[in-house]
Amino acid sequence: MNHVLKLSVVDYSIIGIYCLYVLGIGLVLRRSIRTSSDFFLSGRSIPAWVAGLAFMSANLGAQEVIGMAASGAKYGMATSHFYWVGAIPAMVFLGIFMMPFYYGSRARSVPEYLRLRFDEKTRAFNAISFTCMTVMSSGISMYAMGLLMNLLLGWNFSLSMWFCAGVVLLYIVLGGLTSAIYNEVLQFFLIVFGFIPLVLLGLHDIGGWSGLQAGLARVATSQGYAPGVWSESWRFMGSTSSNPMGVEWFGMVMGLGFVLSFGYWCTDFLIVQRAMAAESMSAARRTPLIATLPKMLFPFLVIVPGMIAIALTQRAGAGGLSLPSKPDGSLNFDLVIPLMLGHYFPNGLLGLGLTALIASFMSGMAGNLTAFNTVWTNDIYQPYIRSGASDAHYLWMGRIITVVGVVLSLLAAYLVAQFNNIMDVLQLVFAFINAPLFATFLLGMFWKRANGHGAFAGLVAGTLAAAVHHGLTLPAHAVAGIKGGWLGLVHVYPSEMAQNFWTAIFAWSAGFIVTIVVSLASGAPQKDLAGLVYSQTPRLREANEPWYRRPVVLGVLALAAVTVLNIIFW
Amino acid sequence: MMRLDIRAPIGWLFTLIGALLAGYGLLTGAPSTGTAAGLNINAWWGAVLAVFGIAMLLSTRRRPMAAGKGLT
Numbered sequence: 107m108n109h110v111l112k113l114s115v116v117d118y119s120i121i122g123i124y125c126l127y128v129l130g131i132g133l134v135l136r137r138s139i140r141t142s143s144d145f146f147l148s149g150r151s152i153p154a155w156v157a158g159l160a161f162m163s164a165n166l167g168a169q170e171v172i173g174m175a176a177s178g179a180k181y182g183m184a185t186s187h188f189y190w191v192g193a194i195p196a197m198v199f200l201g202i203f204m205m206p207f208y209y210g211s212r213a214r215s216v217p218e219y220l221r222l223r224f225d226e227k228t229r230a231f232n233a234i235s236f237t238c239m240t241v242m243s244s245g246i247s248m249y250a251m252g253l254l255m256n257l258l259l260g261w262n263f264s265l266s267m268w269f270c271a272g273v274v275l276l277y278i279v280l281g282g283l284t285s286a287i288y289n290e291v292l293q294f295f296l297i298v299f300g301f302i303p304l305v306l307l308g309l310h311d312i313g314g315w316s317g318l319q320a321g322l323a324r325v326a327t328s329q330g331y332a333p334g335v336w337s338e339s340w341r342f343m344g345s346t347s348s349n350p351m352g353v354e355w356f357g358m359v360m361g362l363g364f365v366l367s368f369g370y371w372c373t374d375f376l377i378v379q380r381a382m383a384a385e386s387m388s389a390a391r392r393t394p395l396i397a398t399l400p401k402m403l404f405p406f407l408v409i410v411p412g413m414i415a416i417a418l419t420q421r422a423g424a425g426g427l428s429l430p431s432k433p434d435g436s437l438n439f440d441l442v443i444p445l446m447l448g449h450y451f452p453n454g455l456l457g458l459g460l461t462a463l464i465a466s467f468m469s470g471m472a473g474n475l476t477a478f479n480t481v482w483t484n485d486i487y488q489p490y491i492r493s494g495a496s497d498a499h500y501l502w503m504g505r506i507i508t509v510v511g512v513v514l515s516l517l518a519a520y521l522v523a524q525f526n527n528i529m530d531v532l533q534l535v536f537a538f539i540n541a542p543l544f545a546t547f548l549l550g551m552f553w554k555r556a557n558g559h560g561a562f563a564g565l566v567a568g569t570l571a572a573a574v575h576h577g578l579t580l581p582a583h584a585v586a587g588i589k590g591g592w593l594g595l596v597h598v599y600p601s602e603m604a605q606n607f608w609t610a611i612f613a614w615s616a617g618f619i620v621t622i623v624v625s626l627a628s629g630a631p632q633k634d635l636a637g638l639v640y641s642q643t644p645r646l647r648e649a650n651e652p653w654y655r656r657p658v659v660l661g662v663l664a665l666a667a668v669t670v671l672n673i674i675f676w
Numbered sequence: 677m678m679r680l681d682i683r684a685p686i687g688w689l690f691t692l693i694g695a696l697l698a699g700y701g702l703l704t705g706a707p708s709t710g711t712a713a714g715l716n717i718n719a720w721w722g723a724v725l726a727v728f729g730i731a732m733l734l735s736t737r738r739r740p741m742a743a744g745k746g747l748t
Contacts, residue, residue: 116700120693127689156682288682295686299728303721452707454700454718458693458725 111258111448117457124296124461128277128289128468135281135288142501145282146480147214147383152284154389156291158396161380162404163290166297167247167470168254168463171408175446176439178412179429181351182322182336183675184343185412186405187358192367194398194668198661200372201394205381205657206646207551209390210637214382216375217485223550223638224631225558226489231565233485235539236375237478241511242532244474245518251467252519258444267519270464274471275512279505283383283480286472290380293465294400300462301407307450308414311425318410321417328420336413339675352582352601361607365614369544376477387646391657398664402671415442418449471515479508530588534576541610542568542617549621554639560625568617575612581605683736690729698722 139145152160177185213219217236221229252267277285312318323333335342335349342348343355351358371377371394381393418427427449429437447459483504492499521528542565549556549564577593581602586592590605599605635642653659701718708714 116696119696123692123696124689127685131685288685291682292686292689295690295728299690299721299725303717307717452718454697454704455721458697458721461693 111444111456111460112453113259113456113460114453116454117460120454120457121461121464124465125273128273128285128292131288131292132277132280132285135284138284139280139282139501142483142497142504143214144284145501145504146476146484147379148282148284148287150383151385152287152380152383152389153385154392155396156287157380157384157389157393159294159400160287160290161377161393162397162401163294163297163466163469164377164380164473166294166404166466167473168467169247169250169470171297171463171466172250172254172440172443174405174408175412175415175442178409179416179439179442180412181349182326182413182416183339183409184335184349184351185409186339186671186675187362188367189402189405190339190668190672191359191363193371193401194664195363196367196371197394197398197401198664199368200378200381201391202657202661203640204372204547204551205391205394206387206643207638207640208378208382209384209387210643214484215481216373216378217481219638220546220550220561221485223635224556224561228546228558228561228565229485230490231562232543233481235536237482237486239536239539240376240474240478240481241514242518242536244471244478244511244515246522246533247467247470247474248515249519249522251464252523254444254463257441258448263523267516270468270471271512271516274468274475275509278472278475278479278508282504283379283476286469286476287380287383289465289472290469293462293469296458296462296465298400298407300459301411303455304446304450304459305407305410305414308411308446311450312414312417318414318417321420322413324420325416336416337675340672341676346600346604351603352599353604353607357604357607357611361610365541365544365610366607368548369540369610369614373543373547374540375481376473379477379480388651388655388657392655392660395657395660395664398660398668402664402668411446412439412442415446474515475508475511478511479504482507482511527588534588537606537609538569538572538576538613539565541572541613545614545617545621549618549625550639552640553622553625554635554641555630556621556625557628557631559628560621560623563624564617564621567620568613571616572609572613575609576605579605579608681736683732687729687732687736690725691733692729694722694724694726694729696722698726 141149143149174185174188177188208216208219211219211222213222217229217233220232248267248271251270252263255261255266256263277289281288309315309318312321319337322336326333326335329350331350332342332348340355343353343358346352346354381390384390384393415427415429418425419429420426427445429439429445430441432438443463447456451459483500487503487507488500545568546561546564550561574593576590578591578596579599580586580591580595581589581599581604584590584602586595589602599608637643698719699722701716701720701722704718706714706716
């Protein structure tokens with residue numbers, strides 16, 4: 107690999123300052139951790155703006171940053187659908203409609219809410235799949251980091267992994283969720299200040315937005331598309347053949363906008379935990395709503411660099427950029443961000459950019475670890491292994507399991523490094539398990555007749571439906587196997603993304619219908635659902651709050667702003 | 677339980693990195709090649725970071741973070 111970045115003392119100093127700094131924060135916070143609630147939920151004391159930034163950064167792991175820039179290069183402005191159609195409406199829905207039940211029920215985790223609302227088996231199913239998933243994701247994130255550092259800087263693969271894992275382990279064991287949240291907020295500002303100069307230099311270099319459009323038009327026509335495909339988000343969503351994503355608007359809006367985004371933003375404990383740690387009900391509801399503002403602006407920081415990079419590949423000479431190929435001959439889009447850093451940043455700024463990337467790897471790991479230790483201790487260890495112990499014991503367990511979690515993640519990382527297919531298979535299985543979850547929560551929170559048997563049957567049926575749909579379909583030009591078609595072939599989708607969206611739609615529909623049918627066939631829930639279901643919960647009064655603190659007002663503003671963005675980049 | 681106002685560590689980190697970056701930029705001068713040629717981007721951006729850091733630090737003096745209010 108000949109793209110190795112050359113770091114100097116100043117770059118290493120910035121990286122070093124950051125690493126020492128996060129350990130220092132852990133050490134300071136250690137003194138304030140007295141109870142398990144301090145460790146797992148920050149004692150429910152986080153102000154709304156801090157929780158909001160952490161909420162948004164918990165999702166902003168390095169894979170997200172690198173992946174969104176890669177998609178920006180691959181698909182252009184249409185990648186913004188992941189933000190402006192996917193994330194924002196789901197975040198608004200979480201803040202206005204769902205947070206009252208998560209926060210009001212005093213559940214310490216998403217699985218615990220499932221136990222309060224439904225029953226033990228639904229919670230166990232969710233808790234066990236979630237813990238496996240978080241350990242694997244943290245392993246995958248470490249693997250990706252080791253690989254990238256090795257490729258870019260020539261650092262030793264194992265050494266970079268162990269070093270980062272060690273730093274993250276220390277600050278989580280010391281400061282628990284508060285440490286993770288503080289570092290997520292730091293990481294947020296590092297990414298913002300690390301990437302703004304990249305976007306500014308890139309846009310200046312390519313001749314502003316119009317220069318970028320002209321460059322992207324050459325990219326589009328060279329691949330046989332209409333000139334505006336890379337710079338407009340909606341105009342070419344009419345049919346699957348007119349855009350490089352290979353999706354049409356209905357599959358995109360339903361699959362991505364409704365099922366996948368709502369499933370992720372509204373039910374993934376890694377995200378929701380940040381809002382649960384907020385200092386009050388009002389702050390918890392505002393957490394995802396405050397996060398919508400930076401979230402809707404992030405496409406300009408992470409997608410636009412990818413678009414600039416692909417436009418630069420059309421330019422000849424030293425000012426151009428060439429993307430390296432993968433072993434199978436396709437372009438390696440995952441290197442877009444590191445290459446752009448190397449292309450535009452002199453030493454100094456380069457250290458800042460790399461620190462931002464390293465910080466997002468670390469906080470991605472930390473997010474998984476804090477969600478993992480909470481669900482393990484509260485939803486597996488306490489109910490099924492050792493109940494009735496002292497609070498100090500569970501706090502101790504939380505710290506021990508964090509160490510275990512890091513060791514398991516490292517093992518997972520080596521496993522992934524050895525057998526690349528394992529990662530694909532596991533991510534597929536997790537996608538199947540996650541797909542129907544939003545149906546369960548939607549019915550659980552808004553239909554009091556839904557019961558535990560229905561929820562459990564719905565989850566299993568939705569997971570099976572996802573697996574069967576995947577087994578019967580294939581993306582175009584793919585061979586049967588990990589990409590699908592392992593049960594036979596009924597339908598061929600124009601792209602993998604289209605297949606994913608429709609897998610989610612089928613899983614959600616199956617989960618939704620089966621939950622209703624089984625709930626109606628078995629008895630009504632025999633418990634008090636106050637605080638858990640919409641119709642059984644008194645409305646929250648917020649009339650005495652100023653307008654800028656009212657969730658509904660903030661939500662409407664966010665939706666209006668995102669509509670404007672969609673129209674501008676139509 | 678929150679003893680550490682997060683604006684303080686953010687403020688110190690950015691002031692520190694900003695000062696380092698700006699100092700390095702002033703010592704080495706503007707890069708002579710590349711897109712940023714002629715513009716001492718390290719010095720300028722370091723100054724921006726430091727200003728942001730100092731603003732964060734000042735804000736902790738003006739308005740101490742409100743204590744937790746509990747469930748409303």
